[in-house]
Amino acid sequence: MYRRNPGGLSRRDFLKSAGAMAGGLAASSALPFASLAQSDMSGALQWNTNHNTLSVNDFKIVIENFNEEYPNIDINLINSGDASLYYTQINTAGVGGTLPDLFYVRSFDAAPFGARGWITPLNDLMERDGMDLSDFWPAQVAQNSYQGQLMTLPYDFSNVAIYYNKTMFDEVGVPYPTNDWTWDDCFEIAAAFKDGEPGDQTRWGVELWTWAWMMMGLLHAGGGATFSEDNRSCIVNNPENVATLKRIQEEIAAGNAVHRGMTPAGLDPFLTGNIAMEVQGSWSAFYMLDGIGDSFEWDIVKLPRGSTGLTSVSAAGGAWGIATNTEDLDVAWEFCKYITNTESTNILISNNLRSVPGRLSSVPRWEEVAGTDIWKGRYVQVFPEQMLNDAINWSYPVFMGEYDAAWNARIIGVFEGNDPEEALAQIEEEANAAAARYFEDE
Amino acid sequence: MFNSDLLRREAIQGYLFILPWFVGFVVFTAGPLTAALGFSFTDWNGVSALEWIGFENYIQLSQDSRFWQSLKVTLVFTFFYLILNLIIGFALALVMNQPAPGMRLFRTIYYLPAVLSGVAVAVLWSFLFHREFGALNWLLGFIGIKRIGWIVSESWALPSIIIMELWRVGSTIIIFLAGLQGIPPELYEAAEVDGANRRWRLWSITIPLMSPTIFFVLIVGFINSMQVFTQAYIMTRGGPNYATFFYSINLYQTTFRELRLGYASAQAGVLFVIIFIITLCILWVSRYRVNYELV
Structure with missing residues (x-):
């Protein structure tokens, strides 16, 4: 049968570890000049999304933040709100070899897009930059992988x-x-x-x-x-x-x-x-x-x-894939990492409780928001809890x-x-x- | 000499004038058509290398239950929609051709649905057709008819789309009206003097003289009906249980969802051949049934 998420991990344990992880990330970001210095990296990227207006506003905030660190990289955001239209565009662009540099990929699409050679496998890039998978939901890592390679970086994970x-x-x-x-x-x-x-x-x-x-x-x-x-x-x-x-x-x-x-x-x-x-x-x-x-x-x-x-x-989620036809893989990868880091995930998901964040280190912020008066004690925590205890750890076929x-x-x-x-x-x-x-x- | 130069210059000018159209035709119509014909003999998903497989796609089509279902749905829709569209359109055009007060307003109201986008019409009718909350079932309730699951019922989904399309009969009415108003009134006057009643005038004057218009509506309606897509895609996505799985939805799914571009090209080729053959048959019949004497 399918593997389930580790049932032995309690919510408290999970939050503790996620909190420690978040603390570690915060500490690393405080290293002098590590992330505050402006990068000389330059280029232009096309970023295609399939979201609503509220999310698009947050995407723009993240682009602004990114440009503070990377002033020489232009990001052109194009959003298609209609899912059917979006996937028709992506499929057509995929066939034509003109996919946007970075684009939204659902859990169901990671394997077929990977099989068609449309998205760049990320293992080598992650290894090069010392990234590991421990901050992502195991089930989502499985869903976003194809033939042992992680194909996309997580945005959100829903149930x-x-x-x-x-x-x-x-x-x-x-x-x-x-x-x-x-x-x-x-x-x-x-x-x-x-x-x-x-x-x-x-x-x-x-x-x-x-x-x-x-x-x-x-x-x-x-x-x-x-x-x-x-x-x-x-x-x-x-x-x-x-x-x-x-x-x-x-x-x-x-x-x-x-x-x-x-x-x-x-x-x-x-x-x-x-x-x-x-x-x-x-x-x-x-x-x-x-x-x-x-x-x-x-x-x-x-x-x-x-x-x-x-x-x-x-469970299923959204993620970001880098097109294999991108002309500047390093720039696309840098932006992909940026929009999926803890800070950006907080902005895009946790600050407004838009689904469950794709990063575990963003969950404490998510929990914090869920505990505010606006939610009136409603049991929104059910979603990360289900993700931990009840989600089936399966991936989707091609x-x-x-x-x-x-x-x-x-x-x-x-x-x-x-x-x-x-x-x-x-x-x-x-x-x-x-x-x-x-x-x-x- | 002079004549020859002039003729040559005229010919060159003529060719230059048609050149933009010709280039457009080759690049955007003939080229893709020829390419699609070629692709139909290949196994290709747009990414892989083209693999020549001969008639394999066509053989597979003949065994594909989705192909036959989509063809059946499309032909059934076309048959009933065309007949009803012609009858209702013609009958309403006859009514609207009468010199009655308020007729212009009446014509405008009938034409309005024809200018709405297909998507808007489909969304609107999704509400009207709704089993529990739709206006249609609410009205039928007054005459004791039980609620019908219009677009969620396998048996009603296709009739629902036919009904919705008939709501847009305004464009057909306008064409018929133009035809009716082109019939010389003297013919009716002469027939009336000869003692012909309304029915005789309809059968002996109106319908024969309207036959080119009827033929035009038939041909255009047939070609459009065979390519219905938007309404069914928005309302039912081809369901329930493939009851509204039109040929174009099948083609779209094969192309843009499954990326079987070689197979989809074969589907497109077959649709082209079907439309071409039936259109030829209609044209052949028209030689004996269409009266062009007064056109």
């Missing part, structure tokens, strides 16, 4: 938990969920919030997203695997996964659960008070805070345990994109009543056809 509407719980008279709950408990609680009959409902108990990578964790909690251990084939069609999907299907049919396709497009039904609980990512906490405002009280709870007794959180497409094409049908076994068989067949294309030359 999912359940956001719940405390006001709605109070109104219905249901006790708040606790971290030791199971999916059975979750669906049982969800039934209390059902308003109307299936097909004519305006309120549901819990909303499930259908993302392939997130569902991999849910399937794992039910005892089912998605890919073979060597990530060379898809094995999603197994009795455990069929049972998990049937269970979800039943809950949707009963009106207790809902999938995103059933709720209004463009609106978050959790924000509008149409659902009591929502499976949502660590990246959403900041937007929940802003979007919900004083409309209702809310909190976050761990993802429930599945039939195996495991919570099995699937054919993840094709698996994702096959999954997305079928899963709504399953949630709407199609036979899960048949759908999983088709998904498996399509994913394996893609896998065969990747491995046919070996």
Whole structure:
């Protein structure tokens, strides 16, 4: 089975070590002239991102900071907010050999981009500069690697938990969920919030997203695997996964659960008070805070345990890759290191709790912000805690994109009543056809 | 001598005038088309070396269930959309051709959806089609029809996209209106004097004289329908369960997601051939059905 993150490491131990690491980094940065001197390095870089306006503002701050140390390096930031458009641009540029010097790469893309030779392996550069991997999440290092080489430097690392509407719980008279709950408990609680009959409902108990990578964790909690251990084939069609999907299907049919396709497009039904609980990512906490405002009280709870007794959180993140076609690798590497150092990660992620930082040494700052009044004691710490204790330490296969497409094409049908076994068989067949294309030359 | 020089100069000038178009055509149309044809015989992902594989891509296409599904979806959409678009467009154009008060406003309102971007229309209709909160199901509820899962239901997803596209019938109406207003009124007057009623006038004058316009709408509509992409991509991404997996979505996915550029070129080539052959068939039929006498 898949390796899990070290379960023996408690949150306190983790924070202690992360704090020590942060202290070490701070001390090293205080060395005379080590990082304060301006560098003579010069050049121009194209940096492409796939983020929202708030993040872009932070990117600009980091560029300004970088230019204080590297005044002769011009950074041209181009952001494509739309993910589909962004990946079309990246794929087209990749084929054309005109990729931006530095660009955003998700966990799912590290292996395929590496296989296509689009991003520069970083091991030699890291060794040259004495960087090690101990400050990154082990699971993310695994996801960002291809054939033993780290392909990208981490930006953030995300996982999912359940956001719940405390006001709605109070109104219905249901006790708040606790971290030791199971999916059975979750669906049982969800039934209390059902308003109307299936097909004519305006309120549901819990909303499930259908993302392939997130569902991999849910399937794992039910005892089912998605890919073979060597990530060379898809094995999603197994009795455990069929049972998990049937269970979800039943809950949707009963009106207790809902999938995103059933709720209004463009609106978050959790924000509008149409659902009591929502499976949502660590990246959403900041937007929940802003979007919900004083409309209702809310909190976050761990993802429930599945039939195996495991919570099995699937994690994925964002990172920065250096294009192999870059004309100035040293400059790109210097900038890549800069935007992923602890200080920049604090600015980009931890200062606003935008997901979980990609660096462990940024977690203390993250914890500090999470403890401020603005968060009203909400349990946002669930995300780094899940990352430590419940995240599955897996990486994604090179054919993840094709698996994702096959999954997305079928899963709504399953949630709407199609036979899960048949759908999983088709998904498996399509994913394996893609896998065969990747491995046919070996 | 003089004539010959003049003719030569005129010829050179003529060639110079068409040169920008010709260069554009070669560089942006003929060149890529020829290249795509060549790529279709290769295994190439844009990064690897081109590997000549003969007709392998075409053989694989014939065994590819996604190819057949996308072709089926596209042809079914094209068939129903074209027929309904012609009938509804023509009927509304006939109504709008009447000299009634407020008709200009009526025409403008009908044309408005045609000027909206495909993405905006798709997002708007996603709301309207929503099973629980959509206006469409809310209205149907008044006549006792149960909520329909328009775009999340395998059986309704494709009809939903046809309905949405028909909402943009305004552009067809405008073309038909132009055609209708080009019919000489004397013909109707003469027919009326001869005792022809409305139906006879429609069958004997309007439709025959409108046949070139109908033919034009048919050809253009057919070619566009075979390439539908935006609306389905925004609303359903080809789902659920490939129910709206149009040929162009398949092509896009193969090209930009899977980077199978050789295979995608074969898909594009097949689409080109299908459109070309069906267009030729329509043109052949038009020789017997289209009346150009008064055009």
